[in-house]
Amino acid sequence: MTQVLLVEDDDVIREATQLALERAGFRVSTAADGLAGLDRFRAQPPDVALLDVMLPGLNGVSLCRRIREESRVPVLMVSARDDSVDVVLGLEAGADDYVTKPFDTSVLIARIQAVLRRSGWSGPEEDAFVRFGDLEIDRAGLDVRRAGQPVDLTPTELRLLLRFAESPGTVLSRDTLLASVWDYAWGGDTRVVDVHVQRLRVKIGQERLQTVRGFGYKLRAEP
Incomplete structure (x- = not known):
């Protein structure tokens, strides 16, 4: 399972985000301030870090810089502000993406x-061969x-099947599948997902x- 470090000082947002990530098959560790986040990062290195910009103790941009000094782990910055200055600061600090x-x-x-x-970060090893x-x-051989x-x-x-195989039993929305299989920046019609799911089913x-x-699709481990 991919390990996510979530550093967010708002209790409601942190708990809701953690729940959503865990439902999607991620393993999540959390911290409520920047210094605690740095300690957690060092104690339990994640596969990806999700950092709020406005954090007490050590803000998200500074935390990102500290992480970058020690690791190439992918980092996403999260902020309620979409000011271009914040975006630039986060990316210059070494963040890989920015979410508002x-x-x-x-x-x-x-x-x-x-x-x-995109980062090529391998994360934990996955079984190359899975059966449902x-x-x-065969993930490695694409067979x-x-x-x-x-x-x-x-x-x-x-690609669609491999995405389902990453999270068997987890409901994946059409938007999630469209974003992860067709690239999240592509503003396409979600009906293309339905068409390919039907073809894959055959x-x-x-x-x-x-x-x-009303939600999406999931891969059943057993029929």
Whole structure:
């Protein structure tokens, strides 16, 4: 599981964000101020750090600089202010991305995944080979088999399946899938997700991808 360090001084935002990240399959450690965040970072190095800009003790920009002195771990800055000066300061301090409050948690999750991909940060090792019933996925070899037979997937269908396989049993919204599979900056129609999910279902089994009405889709570990 990807380890996230969340440093946020607002109790409500911190708890809500932590819950959303954990539901998406992340493991989350938290701190309520910059100094505590630095201590937590050193004690339990994360795979990605999510830092509020306005923190007591040590502000988010300074915390980002301290982290950058010790690690190349991806860092996202979060702030209620979208002033260009704040954005520039955060990026110059070594942040990889910037998110403005209030944010949709599905978009935040997609931004975290995107920055992890762009940075090349490997994080914890994942099993290269996973199985869901009669569906077998070789992540390293990009090979998919169903009941022992090869499944011919397009590149987009393969990326979509791999995204589902990252969080089996977790409901992923259309916006999350659009952002993480098609790139979060692409302002496309979410119906493209539905089309590709239907095509993928034909190839891996209708029962494998479940529709959660009003929310999105999830990969069922067992049919």
